[in-house]
Amino acid sequence: MLLRWSKAVSHFSKIGTQNNLKFSKDLCAMTCQSYAKVAAAAEPTTTDFKETGFTGRPMVNLDKMFWSKPCSLALAPDSPLRVEEPNFVGIKHFFLKLMLFYSKQSKSIRGANVVYRRIISQVDKPPIYEVFSLEKTFKTTYSLLVLHMWLCLRRLKQEGKEGVEFGQYLYEIYNHDVELRVSKAGVNLLLTRWMKDLEKIFYGNIVAYDTAILPEAKPEDLSTVIWRNIFSDDGVSTPDGAALQSVQAMARYVRREVNCLSLTDKEAMYSGNFMFTPLEYQKPSTQRSH
Template identity: 75%
Template structure:
């Protein structure tokens, strides 16, 4: 399932999630063109904003916390955000150079948002240190998710990584029996999501 060919990320024309750039004509089109509104970079930035908005709408939904019996804390929200970002960045990477460039804009939006979240959580002193620590966690999680998806990874490696990064409060390696089904459901959804 993970070795299949990537499919188009374009939404159907009648999709309610589809976001279109405004169509200006005449002098407005000319002015916006001069202001580089239609440049490749500008379009990529707008696209990254749309993708990040959708990521945040998923991470902020109360249903995800209820379904997986998660407490809505900074750690949990951050862990879910990293998992969603990994899914998006992994999928964008399959699109080649343009997908990687779009992923970089997406990552910059993520960094800015995390910095705002840390500030809102009351961390004003040592903000730079917190951001470095969160960046290490982000990259550590991304590497762990990628490693768990390799063909040579153990069969239950991905659920274990999900457990450690999202569910485990004490850093334990294995979930207990009652939490195992929830972790397996979450990892199944993450592995089979169709972006």
């Protein structure tokens, strides 16, 4: 039985309110320890999960990225990327209606699948690794997946009970995908144990991100959490100059996506008709000379 994400986050958050920022740091340390165990077992055995060549300095000017004014991420009505509800007519429509194809639950599940595909599109493709100089390993991909799940779940909670229910469908789709990813990486024995460890990481990261953007949090808290959850191998070391530039750029990216999603209307969120901010990787040969 899957744990309801909203209840689990509430539980972790209540624990953290005693000392939010200290708790966030402790969770990050625990997360890195758990990653060490999980990643050792789930280290990819095929190129589907590990691609090298993303560890050099980025060929973009990170200092100039993610400063633009936030805007809605909803797709335009005429966008070819939009996914529309199937419009069946006649006898087919009648039978599908009898089969509850048009029920609120069925529509929510379809919408949640589209939302998850938007997340996967952002975290599985090269640009995000190239821009932020990340190596594509199981750990980094999973960390980015959790980060973008948090962005969506946080936005959905703003819609109250209805948004939380939609978020549960999204979480169940995510959970199934993670299980497939772990299995594909070669972990078949003790799969349930690894999934429980990843579940702890998921909730720990979500609470850490929530805590890092509280009004009382320090400006650098989000960068610290991002470093520990995504960039760092041990959760203890501090980033050097090159890494710090990437971490700070990702913190700006995250804050901007939080604000952009807040401006994205409910219909776009429930249908999945939105796109995260594009992360275009500009090679020197394609940059303008003027």
